[in-house]
Amino acid sequence: LYYAPQILEQAGVGALLSNLGLRSASASFLVNIITTFCMLPCIALALRLMDISGRRSIMLYTVPILIVCLLILVIKQFFQINSVVDAAITAISVVVYESVFCMGLGVIPNIICAEIFPTSVRGICISLTSLTYWGCTLIVTLIFPY
Secondary structure, three states: OOOHHHHHOOOOOOHHHHHOOOOHHHHHHHHHHHHHHHHHHHHHHHHHHHHHHOOOHHHHHHHHHHHHHHHHHHHHHOOOOOOOHHHHHHHHHHHHHHHHHHHHOOOOHHHHHHHHHHOHHHHHHHHHHHHHHHHHHHHHHHHHOO
């Protein structure tokens, strides 16, 4: 999710907002603010639903939404779309993806890791899982431009 602003910039969202009189840096900052404020209600909803329906159901319901958002981003590349519509579709897909990701796959694996290991080795195991997570995130981020 750390490369989402790059995706939005390549899709032309910054240029779209700069047509409204914003500089590119200001447009990128505005997109990040909008994305963050869209994620906050989803986090609150996830906290509430986690107590009601459980972690497993949240994971099962969020993954198909993530897949649909990614499919929209891929399928739209096969059509000739106006640049404004292309930027809007990309922005909506990325914001929905980030919002839903923070409800399920973004937080629940960390919660499960904190609960699954015995107390005597919990610190070491959480450190190793976090190292693996951030190492894989680094690899994906480095490979992404290619």
